[in-house]
Structure formats: structure tokens, C-alpha cells
Amino acid sequence: MKVQPDIALQTWQLLFGIVDDMREHALTRHSRKEVATFQELTISQQHMIKAVIHLTIDAPEGVTLKALADRLQLSSGATSAMVEVLVRKRLLERTPCPLDRRAVRIRTTDTCRRLVAEGCRYFTERTVAFLEALPETERSSLLEVLKEFHRSISTHQLETEIR
Template identity: 35%
Template sequence: MFGVEDEATEAAVRAYVKLMRASHAVLARTQARLAAAGLTHVQLGVLEALLHLGPLTQRDLTRKLLTSPGNLTDVIDKLARRGLVERVQCPEDRRSVRVVLTADGRRFIEELFPRHAGDIAAAMGGLDGKDLAALDALLRRLGLAAAGD
């Protein structure tokens, strides 16, 4: 069907297409609220990571969000201009800078994130708890295998 003769390759391509379509559908369901809040998905990812993990270096954020250092610098600059995050020099290593939520940033993400999580739950509402647990396990295995871990 896809110009490949190997059944395993064809099955992988079919699954990949479905994974990408599902991912795009879930992103589309969450986009409206983020757009209304003036955020991109990567900006939300920065705020969410800082909320749940605390201050992080840009390098750590780059790894967590799977984005390029240049893109992340732009994202953080935009969030800083809005007063949601700030860069703070690490006292133990002056070469290192951490990104931290401001008080306004904390209030903003604490209010937004539960509603965003609800949007995700609604988008994934076609799956029950058992399905979500199975999907979680499968996606973890896929991610580790694809990364070569």
C-alpha cells in the first residue's frame, strides 16, 4: 500500500500516520484556549514545567520540551516581556541562569493549567482509564525505543 513490501514496515507506517493524526486532533482541541490566553503550546510547556518542577535552566527546559535552544530563547524572551517569567543568575554557578515564574506567571499558569488539562481530557474522552493506561505504556515504550534508550 505504501510502496513497501515488508509487512512490519507497512504496519509501522500505518501506526505512525494514525499517531500523527491523533496528535494533531488533540492539539487542535486545546488550541483555542491557548490562543485566547496568548500562548503557544511551547510557551505553555515552559510555564507548566516551571510550575511543576520549579526553576530550570534553559538547557533543562530545552531537553524537557524537545525544542531548539534558539526557539526556547525566543519563547522565554516573549514570556519575560509579558512578566510571566524571569531569568535569575544561579548563586552557586554564575555562568548558569535559571528561568523562574514570576508571581504573575504563577497565578496565570495556576489558573490556566487546570482548564487546559480539562481540554486534554475532553479531547481524549474516547478512551477510558484502562485504554489511557495502555496508551501511556505503549507511548513510553515507543519513545524510549525511538530515542535509542
């Protein structure tokens, strides 16, 4: 069955709206300064923080600039400049590498980790409250539909990058 463009439009607008609303509500739990810091982040800066979080799972001492640049598919210069901005915002920190004094390790600050953890807790609480109001069959269906949509988007992204 052919899907009308207005249904597709409504679908992605709802998904974006849900995420935007959850972020806005989560931010109300923080100080004005913390809220301003997060609201001023660009999408690229958010991706960098996410990449640092994921990369430091296996390297808690921090990641190298090269590893971060490779993960983000950016030049070392662009990565270094963005790291500097996030260091000034007190969301990332650089520490000297004990094995190579010229190298630095990059990781999130305690403040950044706290704010991300609080945001995750809030998102989970809101999602639990919503899902508990749904019958089990609808919960399962919703999760499967969202997983399939995510797989579709991820696959399309990979195909686009390969071209």
C-alpha cells in the same frame, strides 16, 4: 482483530478535538490579552513552559538554562532565544543566581502559574462533570484504555528516539 484506518483516524481526531475544545472553553474565562498570549504560543513554547513547571517542582528558585536545554534536548542558544520570547510575553522570568552572578534561574511568572492553575481547575471540573455521568465500570474502563494508549504512545516515542 484488524482495526480499520478510519477508526484510528476518528480516535485520534476525537482526542485532539476534546483537548482543543477544552482549551478554547478554558480561554473564554480570561481577558483578551491573556487569551491572545496563549493562542500565540508555539508547541515548542508550550513544551518549554511545561518543562519549567516540572523542573521547578524540585527547584522552586528556578532552573538553569543548561538544565532546561538538556530537558528539551535543545542547544543553549535555541533555549536562550525561546526563554527571551517567553520573558517578553511575561510567562517566564529570569533571576540572578545568588551563587554565580553570571548564571540566571528561570521560572514561570506569577501570571503564568495563575493561568495554568486556572486551566487545570477548569479541565478537572469539566472532566468530573463528564465522569460523574458515567457508570463506575465505564469510568474505570475509560481510564484504563487511556492509560494504555498513553503507555503505547510513550513507548513508541522512546523507541523512535533510541533509533
